Each structure stands twice: as C-alpha cells, then as structure tokens.
Amino acid sequence: MTPTRDVQSIRDAFSAAGQDHLFTFWDDLNSDQRDQLLADLAAIRLDALPDLLKIVADTASHATGGSIEPADVITRDDVTAEHRELGESLIRRGKVAPFTVAGGQGTRLGYDGPKGAFRMSPVRNKPLFQLFAESIRATESRYDCELTWYIMTSPINNAATASYFEDLGYFGLNPERVVFFQQGVMPSFANDGKILLAEKHRVALSPDGHGGSLLALAETGMLEDMADRGIDHISYFQVDNPLVYCIDPAFVGLHAASKSEMSSKCVSKADDFERVGNFAVVDGKLGVIEYSDLPEKLAKAKNADGSRKFDAGSIAIHVISRSFVERLTADRSKFGLPWHRANKKVGHVDTASGEVVDPSEPNAVKLEAFIFDALPLSKNPIVLEVDRSEEFSPVKNATGVDSVETSRRDMSRRAARWLKAAGAKIPCNSDGEPTPTCEVSPLAALEADDLKNRAPINIAADKDGCIYLDK
Ligand code: UTP
Numbered sequence: 001m002t003p004t005r006d007v008q009s010i011r012d013a014f015s016a017a018g019q020d021h022l023f024t025f026w027d028d029l030n031s032d033q034r035d036q037l038l039a040d041l042a043a044i045r046l047d048a049l050p051d052l053l054k055i056v057a058d059t060a061s062h063a064t065g066g067s068i069e070p071a072d073v074i075t076r077d078d079v080t081a082e083h084r085e086l087g088e089s090l091i092r093r094g095k096v097a098p099f100t101v102a103g104g105q106g107t108r109l110g111y112d113g114p115k116g117a118f119r120m121s122p123v124r125n126k127p128l129f130q131l132f133a134e135s136i137r138a139t140e141s142r143y144d145c146e147l148t149w150y151i152m153t154s155p156i157n158n159a160a161t162a163s164y165f166e167d168l169g170y171f172g173l174n175p176e177r178v179v180f181f182q183q184g185v186m187p188s189f190a191n192d193g194k195i196l197l198a199e200k201h202r203v204a205l206s207p208d209g210h211g212g213s214l215l216a217l218a219e220t221g222m223l224e225d226m227a228d229r230g231i232d233h234i235s236y237f238q239v240d241n242p243l244v245y246c247i248d249p250a251f252v253g254l255h256a257a258s259k260s261e262m263s264s265k266c267v268s269k270a271d272d273f274e275r276v277g278n279f280a281v282v283d284g285k286l287g288v289i290e291y292s293d294l295p296e297k298l299a300k301a302k303n304a305d306g307s308r309k310f311d312a313g314s315i316a317i318h319v320i321s322r323s324f325v326e327r328l329t330a331d332r333s334k335f336g337l338p339w340h341r342a343n344k345k346v347g348h349v350d351t352a353s354g355e356v357v358d359p360s361e362p363n364a365v366k367l368e369a370f371i372f373d374a375l376p377l378s379k380n381p382i383v384l385e386v387d388r389s390e391e392f393s394p395v396k397n398a399t400g401v402d403s404v405e406t407s408r409r410d411m412s413r414r415a416a417r418w419l420k421a422a423g424a425k426i427p428c429n430s431d432g433e434p435t436p437t438c439e440v441s442p443l444a445a446l447e448a449d450d451l452k453n454r455a456p457i458n459i460a461a462d463k464d465g466c467i468y469l470d471k
Pocket of ligand 1: 101102103104105106107108109115152154183207208209210212237238239240368396
C-alpha cells in the first residue's frame with residue numbers, strides 16, 4: 001500500500017495538471033482498488049501531458065507540407081542471388097529474429113481474444129499464430145538454425161496470449177525461444193483534455209500503437225536479449241497478415257547489403273485513394289504519408305506513361321537493424337515518435353454522475369505512435385516492391401474490405417497458384433478462380449519454389465471440396 005503522504009503528492013501532481021477528477025472515487029475504493037488506480041496513474045507521464053493535450057485539441061487535418069516526391073522503389077527483379085545468399089547466411093548464423101506486433105485491440109475484427117488466436121486458414125482453420133509458428137519451424141529446419149520469435153503484446157492481451165501459447169504447446173516451438181514482452185499504454189482523453197476513467201479505480205488506458213514497439217524493445221530488455229543471442233536484424237510483421245513471409249531471406253540480404261537501418265516492403269496501390277500509407281520522400285527524407293494526409297492532387301498524379309506517381313503502398317513489413325533501435329533509444333527520455341490522434345468510442349465512468357457511459361459515437365481521443373515514423377530517422381532506408389497477392393492480405397474487419405473472407409480467399413488463391421505451378425491439377429471456374437478451397441501448410445512450403453522442387457504434386461479435392469497440402 002502506498003503511504004498517504006505519497007498518495008497526496010501524486011494527487012497534487014495530477015491536480016496541478018488539471019486531472020484531479022481521476023481521484024473522484026478515491027474515498028469509495030478499497031485498498032486493492034487504490035493500488036490499481038495508482039498503478040494505472042504511474043503509466044502516465046505527467047511531464048509529457050502538456051504536449052499531448054495540444055495534440056488532443058488539434059482537430060485540424062494535417063496535409064503534409066514541404067516537398068513531397070515519390071520514393072525510389074526496388075523491384076524483385078533488382079534482387080540478386082547474392083542478396084538471397086547473404087540473407088540465408090544471416091538466418092543460418094542466427095542473426096535474424098522474427099518479430100510480431102500483436103498488442104493491438106483488434107476492435108474492427110471484434111474477436112474476443114488475442115487476434116493471433118483467430119482461426120484464419122481456409123481449410124484447416126489454423127489460427128494466425130500457428131501459421132507463423134509453422135513458418136518459423138520450417139525456416140529453422142531449412143536453415144538448420146534456431147530462431148527466437150519476439151511477440152509484442154499489451155496489457156490488454158498479454159496474459160491471454162501467453163496462456164494461449166502455453167495451452168497449445170507453443171505450436172511445437174521451443175518455449176525458451178518464444179519471447180513475449182509488453183508495449184506501453186496511453187490514456188484516452190475526453191475532447192476537453194480530461195483523461196477518462198474506465199472504471200472508478202481504472203484509468204482508460206490503451207496500447208500506444210505499433211510505433212511503441214521500438215521503445216518497448218528497449219525498456220523491456222529485449223534489445224539486450226537480442227544482443228545476447230547474437231541477433232542483429234529484426235524481421236517485423238503484424239499479427240493480422242496471414243500471407244506474410246515471416247522471414248524473407250532475399251529481403252534480409254538486401255537490407256544488409258544496402259547497409260539500411262530500416263527496410264520496408266510495399267505493394268502497388270489498388271487505386272489512387274487506397275487506404276494504405278504512401279511511401280514518399282518528404283523534405284528529402286523517406287517516410288510514409290497516411291492516405292488521409294496525402295494531398296488529393298498528389299494521390300491522383302500520374303507519370304508521363306500514365307502510371308501512378310505515388311504508387312508505393314505501405315504493408316507494414318520491415319527489416320529493422322537492432323543497432324538502429326539501440327541508437328534511437330540510447331537516451332529514452334529524448335526518444336519519441338510523433339503521436340497520431342484518432343477519435344474513438346471509449347466506454348468510461350462519468351466522474352460527475354458516477355454513471356457508466358457506453359457511447360454509440362466517438363467520444364474520445366486516443367493517441368498512437370506508428371512504426372513507419374521511424375523511417376525518416378533511419379540511415380539508407382530502402383523500399384522493396386512485392387506482389388500483393390503473394391504477401392499481403394490483412395484481416396482487419398469481420399466483413400467487407402480486408403476481412404476474414406477476403407484474406408481467406410487470398411490464402412486459398414495463393415495456395416492454388418503454388419500448387420498449379422508445381423504441376424497439380426486445380427480445377428477453376430470460368431473466372432479462373434480455383435473451385436476447391438486450397439491451403440498449403442507452411443511446413444510444406446514457404447514460397448512457390450519449394451513446391452516446384454518437390455513436383456510433381458498429385459493432389460485432389462476431398463469430399464468437402466478442399467485441398468490441403470501437409471508437409
Ligand atoms: P491495427 O492498426 O490494425 O490496429 O494494428 P488493431 O488494434 O489491431 O485493430 P483495430 O484498429 O482496433 O481494429 C496493426 C498491427 O499493429 C499491432 C496490431 O496488433 C496489428 O498487428 N498493434 C497495433 C500493436 O501491436 N500495438 C498497438 O498499440 C496497435
């Protein structure tokens with residue numbers, strides 16, 4: 001229990017910052033609840049609050065100013081056998097680690113549990129985490145190496161994620177080489193800048209964005225852990241993209257050969273206004289401009305040959321050098337990525353009435369940091385264009401665009417393509433769409449060529465019209 005004198009000084013500090021309402025229910029709380037409230041308050045950096053409140057109050061749109069030029073993009077054709085060999089040798093020597101950011105709330109999907117536990121694969125219904133785990137196991141056996149998988153969670157899902165892995169035997173991975181760590185949190189603000197209470201003894205805190213991963217890697221000792229294990233390169237991906245190559249040897253090799261501190265993959269945008277970030281050179285530095293911040297004129301701009309000028313869409317796949325994160329976070333008090341504000345619905349307790357409020361419209365502001373904002377801080381960043389149908393189909397929504405349905409469809413299409421390329425007969429309808437639902441286990445192939453190497457493949461649909469290729 002915190003001594004009364006200390007509680008008073010904490011309360012005074014929050015009062016001075018205009019946040020005394022957080023103690024409205026203090027007298028009604030029992031001692032555990034008081035401890036909980038104080039623990040939540042400890043996550044709030046009061047010295048940073050004045051700057052955060054300016055962002056909360058800033059509702060203007062932020063079309064990017066300054067000079068904006070398209071980013072130079074490397075294509076798969078520019079990637080050489082030497083790049084791949086270099087990447088393979090780094091993987092073999094244990095220099096590369098897969099890193100999944102899985103701390104998000106997944107509100108749009110609306111699944112009750114960690115998003116990685118969502119069963120995604122089209123035939124076997126494998127959860128996302130299992131797909132990644134199998135891909136990591138396949139990489140280990142191909143390169144005869146041991147990989148350590150770093151998974152960033154957040155206070156909202158850390159315990160559930162860890163026990164999920166435990167219950168499912170870590171999907172066959174060595175538990176010592178599956179490392180969870182938690183990202184930081186940010187309070188939610190009412191529009192008048194008051195921090196919201198989720199309950200009488202709980203501050204409304206939510207994860208501080210995937211950009212929070214860089215500081216979290218430093219603050220939780222993960223950078224030292226990586227250094228101890230000899231890991232130099234971090235293969236960063238998000239939990240919601242089942243098509244991702246968890247570790248892409250050619251991309252890793254390209255990153256290392258380019259002496260890049262942070263490398264990115266992009267895809268050609270589906271249309272001028274696709275809701276993905278745009279790689280661009282802003283005032284001479286590579287970065288990502290959010291779709292909402294790219295001026296319309298630039299979004300529509302075309303090259304002489306009619307192609308889209310700002311065509312490189314961000315898909316949140318990166319290789320990041322450990323030394324870059326170390327450099328950025330060497331003085332943690334000075335490091336911070338910009339905060340992005342979003343209007344969200346946040347349930348809370350009204351401190352005036354004590355009533356629980358369950359809003360039907362956005363009523364609050366959340367602040368998040370984005371990983372791509374580290375790009376302008378990096379040396380020699382590169383962008384590699386990849387084929388969307390091979391590597392990117394995120395599951396963000398329950399239905400519609402980027403949904404369970406579209407992502408499963410794209411997994412099945414890719415599997416059918418790989419199987420066909422290896423000689424399997426896959427019946428297709430008049431639109432060229434495979435009629436059986438197809439799935440290839442990551443243990444059978446990490447990329448199309450793996451199947452070509454084991455051709456010919458004779459496989460037929462089962463009675464449910466599904467094809468599943470196991471190892
Ligand atoms: P999204 O931006 O899609 O957010 O995250 P989300 O929280 O998963 O889903 P919504 O917006 O509530 O529907 C993209 C990736 O970044 C991770 C997510 O887990 C996902 O892998 N992420 C996001 C974090 O790890 N931490 C965060 O604070 C936010």
